[in-house]
Amino acid sequence: MSTQMLTVEKLCASYGAAQILYDIGLEVGRGEVVALMGRNGAGKTTTMKAVMGLMTQSTGSIVFDGHDVSGRQPYEIARLGLGFVPEDRRIFSDLTVLENLDIGRQPPRKFSDGVAAPVWTEQKLLALFPNLGEMPHRPGGRMSGGEQQMLTIARTLMGNPLLILLDEPSEGVAPVIVEMIANTIVELKKAGVSILLSEQNVHFAELVSDRAYVLEKGQLRWNGTMAELADNIDIQRAYLTV
Amino acid sequence: MNLNAFVFQAVNGLSSASGLFLVAVGLSLIFGVTRIVNIAHGSLYMLGTYIAYSVATKLGGALGFWGGIVLTAILVGILGAIIEVLLLRRIYRAPELFQLLATFALVLVFNDAALWIWGPEDLLGPRAPGLTGSIELLGRRLPTYDIFLIVVGPAVLLLLHMALSKTRFGRLMRAATQDREMVGALGVNQAMLFTGVFALGAMLAGLGGALQIAREPATLTTDLNVIGDAFVVVVVGGMGSITGAYVAAVLIAEVKALCIALGIVDFGLFTVNFSKMTLVAEFLVMAIVLITRPYGLLGREQGAVRSVAEPEEPLRPATTATKIGGLIVLFVLIAMPLIAQGSPYTLVLGIDVLIAILFAASLHFIMGPGGMHSFGHAAYFGLGAYGAALLVKWFAAPMGVALAAAPLVALMGALLFGWFAVRLSGVYLAMLTLAFAQIVWAAVFQWETLTGGSNGVLGVWPSAPFESRPAFYYLTLALAALGVFLIRRFLFAPFGYAMRAGRDSPLRAEAIGLDVKRIHWLAFAIAGCICGVAGGLFAFAKGSISPETIAVSRSIDGLVMVLLGGLQTLSGPIVGASVFAVLQDSVMRSTEYWRALLGGVILLLVLAFPAGIVGGLAKLFARRKAAS
Numbered sequence A: 001m002s003t004q005m006l007t008v009e010k011l012c013a014s015y016g017a018a019q020i021l022y023d024i025g026l027e028v029g030r031g032e033v034v035a036l037m038g039r040n041g042a043g044k045t046t047t048m049k050a051v052m053g054l055m056t057q058s059t060g061s062i063v064f065d066g067h068d069v070s071g072r073q074p075y076e077i078a079r080l081g082l083g084f085v086p087e088d089r090r091i092f093s094d095l096t097v098l099e100n101l102d103i104g105r106q107p108p109r110k111f112s113d114g115v116a117a118p119v120w121t122e123q124k125l126l127a128l129f130p131n132l133g134e135m136p137h138r139p140g141g142r143m144s145g146g147e148q149q150m151l152t153i154a155r156t157l158m159g160n161p162l163l164i165l166l167d168e169p170s171e172g173v174a175p176v177i178v179e180m181i182a183n184t185i186v187e188l189k190k191a192g193v194s195i196l197l198s199e200q201n202v203h204f205a206e207l208v209s210d211r212a213y214v215l216e217k218g219q220l221r222w223n224g225t226m227a228e229l230a231d232n233i234d235i236q237r238a239y240l241t242v
Numbered sequence B: 001m002n003l004n005a006f007v008f009q010a011v012n013g014l015s016s017a018s019g020l021f022l023v024a025v026g027l028s029l030i031f032g033v034t035r036i037v038n039i040a041h042g043s044l045y046m047l048g049t050y051i052a053y054s055v056a057t058k059l060g061g062a063l064g065f066w067g068g069i070v071l072t073a074i075l076v077g078i079l080g081a082i083i084e085v086l087l088l089r090r091i092y093r094a095p096e097l098f099q100l101l102a103t104f105a106l107v108l109v110f111n112d113a114a115l116w117i118w119g120p121e122d123l124l125g126p127r128a129p130g131l132t133g134s135i136e137l138l139g140r141r142l143p144t145y146d147i148f149l150i151v152v153g154p155a156v157l158l159l160l161h162m163a164l165s166k167t168r169f170g171r172l173m174r175a176a177t178q179d180r181e182m183v184g185a186l187g188v189n190q191a192m193l194f195t196g197v198f199a200l201g202a203m204l205a206g207l208g209g210a211l212q213i214a215r216e217p218a219t220l221t222t223d224l225n226v227i228g229d230a231f232v233v234v235v236v237g238g239m240g241s242i243t244g245a246y247v248a249a250v251l252i253a254e255v256k257a258l259c260i261a262l263g264i265v266d267f268g269l270f271t272v273n274f275s276k277m278t279l280v281a282e283f284l285v286m287a288i289v290l291i292t293r294p295y296g297l298l299g300r301e302q303g304a305v306r307s308v309a310e311p312e313e314p315l316r317p318a319t320t321a322t323k324i325g326g327l328i329v330l331f332v333l334i335a336m337p338l339i340a341q342g343s344p345y346t347l348v349l350g351i352d353v354l355i356a357i358l359f360a361a362s363l364h365f366i367m368g369p370g371g372m373h374s375f376g377h378a379a380y381f382g383l384g385a386y387g388a389a390l391l392v393k394w395f396a397a398p399m400g401v402a403l404a405a406a407p408l409v410a411l412m413g414a415l416l417f418g419w420f421a422v423r424l425s426g427v428y429l430a431m432l433t434l435a436f437a438q439i440v441w442a443a444v445f446q447w448e449t450l451t452g453g454s455n456g457v458l459g460v461w462p463s464a465p466f467e468s469r470p471a472f473y474y475l476t477l478a479l480a481a482l483g484v485f486l487i488r489r490f491l492f493a494p495f496g497y498a499m500r501a502g503r504d505s506p507l508r509a510e511a512i513g514l515d516v517k518r519i520h521w522l523a524f525a526i527a528g529c530i531c532g533v534a535g536g537l538f539a540f541a542k543g544s545i546s547p548e549t550i551a552v553s554r555s556i557d558g559l560v561m562v563l564l565g566g567l568q569t570l571s572g573p574i575v576g577a578s579v580f581a582v583l584q585d586s587v588m589r590s591t592e593y594w595r596a597l598l599g600g601v602i603l604l605l606v607l608a609f610p611a612g613i614v615g616g617l618a619k620l621f622a623r624r625k626a627a628s
């Protein structure tokens, strides 16, 4: 990959007195899908939150699409085109599907080289996720886990992101929906959108990712192509859920 | 009671409900989005009454009145936006209690600003042009303006509902009420949202105030009266729920109307004047709702705001240096009557300061280590003070007996109220404790035959051997020192550790076998008991006690003292109480506008020392140490 969308260097983060991340460095190229792998508590979510500006205590350099975003407010980072899909979904339960989508709305945007990023509308998203299309007026609090997972992805897409931080999208949802999410990722990749995906096991990551980073106890243990990781049983045994 | 009178009062209640709703709904919306309890909301309402009065009288006519109402709402809305941008925006990351303190400082500032601009007299506005008549209802006259007000409430409710669902700003507000961090991560600038919601809430309060000028005069006591009512409505209706705010406003207004309609009822053995029970009834309703539905009628549990504050430092046993420092202070205090022989006033102030220390230290005990933010500590002060004073009044009890009774009376109150309070947490606990304190206050105020009502109890002077000022000073010093010492002992005993464990992680504490509720209940009782001593001493120090001295402002004074000193140090409340008492005393004597000055000082302190005075200094030293 020639153009870097995201470059993270020496990222450290803490909750209170507990340091969680130690000198994380990673890169995501344009149109690339990169998996951030590790077991429960390895620090995947914390890494994403720190990139998104959601960790109050973090240091290091984060460059997104040519902008230094370390220390910036989450809304400023989001407005540069970084999308965040949280693992706990954080759907607004009082708001309907359409209203949830509206909260995520941002103007169309371009990559720094002037190429237009894909533009998402409610219609497109409801077509992409037909389950949501069937319940546009249902409050978010009265949807199944899988439907909420689709909604949270769709809500982030409403911001027309250049890169998406996708935190464990396959966790606890039915196989059909996992498949739908995998297809979406592939579609997004085709449209030039980059994705940093967190995952615990290789099976889903293998379907969609180009490269992988492996985390353990807040430190980077391994990185390489997804194919290499899929073949490397030792690394998988040591750091992942097999 | 006759039925007609009741129906008439019920209709009347509906028109009061509208005003109550307007101010409460703004408070509720602001809390929902920003999680700030804006104590200054009643002040915005009060400013609304004054501004509308001025416009209506200066401009005159229908334009002056009706145009004035619209103009007032806009002006107060702008004021709300300014408050948010200049003050609150700087303290969103400060602990919740600091935000309360800051908005309380605004109450003081606005009250004096109104005094300065409009003077101390009540100002009665003109009657509403076009709505000066009245209709006949059940043999009584009901002003048409009241009917107009009855319609205003539901109309505003409907408009707000539409705005919240049909506009993007409204949708953002609803989303932010649930999870404002996520709203930010989706690219929404929270600062704009917060300013907007503050402006909206302030505008509604200003509108509510402006609409009142045709019914009631503008007065300087409106701010705290209205905020008290508004809290009750918001808590009963459920924080953040606008329909809940309306339902609760109607409920509260109707309960009051019912009390007035009932009037004096003869129960055979005794008679009760219900029309004097409106305050008790109001807070009783709130207490019942909080106990049975802790999140209000239509509210739901608020997602905890993800903590952004730095972790709390654990309490540390006193170092040798602290102990020596404490002893030096104690010696100076003991020598005080000798040092201050020339100025007898020093001892008067000294007694005030010592009582304040005891009051603040007992409040700190449950607030800091206990994590229970009581907004009604005045209740136990009042129970102690009245317990002692009434014994003197009715049984001519000697001071020793009366002073011994003070903590016992307070202890009983604290055991009763605490049992309910520890079942709640956060803002809800704060509001329930406030409700209990208001019940005590209202009972004292309205039960004239026993307590002397607003005149209070007079002639409570110390008896031998403590009649002389220095002797009473030593007694106060001894009791204050004992109280502070006892609190320290409790905190570093297993009980104190259990109490803090219960504060920091109730679930884990329960898991290791601690009965967190019971421990916090006991702590509440201990704090009440010690506070009762302060109340008893106060009665004897002043020679009298009146409802005014145990009103909500005393609870707030206590909060200010504790927060000034800082929550997480044991010397905090002592320093905070001393600074506050001396400041209040010297400021009060030097200017008519002491409230504004005090408010200004509090604002400066909040902005400069978000960890309290002692906490701030401790941090400064820690940084020095780390640097060297």
Ligand SMILES: Nc1ncnc2c1ncn2[C@@H]1O[C@H](COP(=O)(O)OP(=O)(O)OP(=O)(O)O)[C@@H](O)[C@H]1O
Binding pocket: A015, A018, A020, A038, A039, A040, A041, A042, A043, A044, A045, A046, A047, A087, A168, A200
């Ligand atoms: N709010 C928090 N406060 C304190 N510690 C936290 C908090 N959130 C996470 N941690 C700790 O940070 C570490 C990393 O957690 P993180 O959520 O980043 O892991 P993860 O790799 O996303 O795990 P999972 O697969 O379970 O989502 C864990 O040890 C966790 O206990």
Ligand SMILES: [Mg+2]
Binding pocket: A044, A045, A046, A087, A167, A168
């Ligand atoms: Mg995670």
